Amino acid sequence: MIRVRFAPSPTGRLHLGNIRTALFNYLFARAQGGTFILRLEDTDRERFLPEYREGIIQDMRWMGLNWDEGPENNGPYGPYEQSERLELYQKYANQLIAEGKAYYCYVTQEETDEAKRIARLNRMPPRFDNRGRNFTQEEIEARKARGIKPTLRFKVENPQVKIHDLVRGDVEFNLDDMSGDFVILRADGTPTFHLAVCVDDALMKVTHVIRGEDHLSNTPKHILLIKAMGFEPPQYGHLSLIHGPGGEPLSKRLSTVSVGEFRRQGYLPEALVNYIAFLGWSPGDNREIFSWEELQKVFSLERVNKSSSIYDPDKLNWVNGQHLRLLSDEVFTQKALDYLQMQNLLPVGADVVRRVLPAFKDAIAKFDELPAHLGFLKSPLTYENAAWLQTPAAKTLLTEALALLPSLNWNDPLVYDAFIAALKPKVTVKGKELFMPVRVALTGKEHGPELKKLFPLLGQQFAAERFKSALGN
């Protein structure tokens, strides 16, 4: 049974990079019939904020990344928040000490920093020399007397670690070139990330760890630790990182790529998911638009590529537009309305907006473009170019149009064609001279959706009012 997890730390909002890691885990679990776990890594209490925790949960749900086990719905291996698992980490720390696999180290942070600085100056690996391993009892007492609180370090005995990475293939590390003995319990007694992940992954029976490439060089530490605790390490797969449009790391631009921001701008979650899935993965053929369900079927870890990619808002917009166009008018209208209501963006009453919304399905890439299109519903109308309404020909045209309205069958979706057909014989103008005054009178603008589509949605009363106002202009 495959078990994967997504383990964000509630020290910020979820962004594109995080969510892609979550998505790939989710997709892998679904494609394989496995279990998807959400785990909150909140051991860093200094940067933790409750609203980040809530934000993560909300964002995950909005995206449709529903977890089988995790906060709020629990599961057999809970709790799923590390702050509630502290005694577990302590237990395994004690076990490692008892077995001589970890030791209390009285070396101060200043000393290790200095050692690394000097190593760097000498073009040597920036590793710590493990001097705390061999302190004499007097030395330890002396340091205790100075008020130095020890950290717990894991003894690296076999620094050579081979990894078969699910996306990168074979990678080999020598921890002697990297770190030396590493801290697993801070001086204040709290576990570091390394201890916490290893204990949790082991205890939660995680089979595949799919995470960001920034963890690739932590992996040898984790493998050693997990083995030292007597568990079998999971398989690892490291996903390349996503960068911003300028090639910069994503975290620096957090606000613009946070899930909350995409939601605020009116993207469809399934479109966002579709786009993100294609950052570093492709199905191998030329298809690009996938529904949630299809994605869950076709996704495979083997087709994830190794190189990092850049987030492109233009393409996201296109994908979103494609998904929008796939929606039925009814569903589109409901989703658009929900969005406008939630964002407090309704220009007029919801019932009026609901009627005209279908006319804009092809016009937008995302919902936040709607208010600009819908502004014309507000009365009185301000005309973008009133000149279209002020010629004598236009006056005649509008008068005739107004008179025609009651005779039309407004239940006919093609009522606009009938309207124009009836209007044409009564006026001398044609083409642009005919359509523009109608368009401007109705919407105030020279550009907009097809009148053929919009006109029937407007209704007789609305059209009449608009023609009257235009005449009085």
Place this chain on the structure above:
RNA sequence: GUCGCUAUCGUCUAGCCCGGUCUAGGACGCUGCCCUCUCAAGGCGGAAACACGGGUUCAAGUCCCGUUAGCGAUACCA
């Protein structure tokens, strides 16, 4: 600095494992035309890439080595 990862159009990518079918395919964006009352949407075209240098081979985008560049790690953050 040290260790590691990566390298196909501006961007996302197919092709690379199993060299010839690649005068390198698709998509976004850009651009021309068509449709059209407008703006979109849609349709049909166009420009646009194998980072560089060696090697292996009859043959290299595909295999090997090096260089360069980018990224990651180098924390008592995760």
